[in-house]
Amino acid sequence: MKQVDILIIDDEIKFADMLSRRLSLRGITSQACYDGLSGIQWVKENPGAAALILLDLKLPDMYGTQVLAHIKETDTVVPVFIITGHGTREDEKECLALGAAEFIHKPVSIEKITTLLTHVRGEVQ
């Protein structure tokens, strides 16, 4: 099982990779998945292995809410933060109802993400 601090599920490959590199410079480990299915698969193969998940809403193969529902079936504990350039109030309501921790609009600062991780780690400890 592969332990990471953050699982990034986002089809904007450049965004996911650049975020991953910036996190790495801060000593934060991450794994990027570029579609919903591979994100779900990663969570199934590595249950409880990510401290938090950043999930885009519109993915190439399925809607983010579907991915969120699948993840929550596998891992009820992991906080899932929706980070999206898309998204309406209805999307936000639906995601929160499905168990998302927060709904965040892109662009998002690296400081915000590191704060989320610190917060999550603080809650776990």
Place this chain on the structure above:
Amino acid sequence: MNQHTIDLVNKQGLQFFGSVNASISHELKNIFAIISETAGFLNDLTQLSKQGKQLELSVLENCCNSISEEIERGFDTIRRMNQFAHSVDDPVRETSILDTLTLAVKLTGFLSFAKKTHLNETSVDTTVFTSPFLLQALTYKTLGALYKTLNAGDELTLIPTFGGPDPSGVTLVFSHGQPADLTDFPDPLTAEVADALKAVFKKTKTGLELFIPRTNDYLAAALADRQPVQKSI
């Protein structure tokens, strides 16, 4: 009846403009997010360099290229936005079929699902006398509805046929090569737009055909009294 058509343009206008503008703004947000992360990464590297870590030029070069690519993607998006905005300049006019379809394909691409349309552009372009805005709305809504019936990775083919059996119009063939469930299509609003354009849908085993008449006296009469909006740049 004429007033009904004008009301339809106004009603559909608000809804369609809202929908397209939302998808464009989402696309721009994604572009800005990449530029923002790349600029942030360059700043990270600068701080590390100040601490004595040597910078790799290839990394800097890749970052610059990435920013340039995203800026070009942004310009392309804004060009489409501008093209779309001009579709309301004239209530009715001779309207290029290929320009309309190309823009509809691009705009629906911003919906960002892995469902793409291949536009067969081998045909020579032609024009129809119609409302460019409503025609844009109709093709956009049709593509959007068909996308909902596709699986991820499926590709739709859009073939405009100008020299078909009926010379009084243009037939657009939307196909994805497998049976499509279009039970709920067209929805009432889309049907209303098609009616105003005197366009006719025909469901096929693998998609749809949409017939657009070359001239539309009904629409011309309904909208002729409207003043063209002041054209933007």
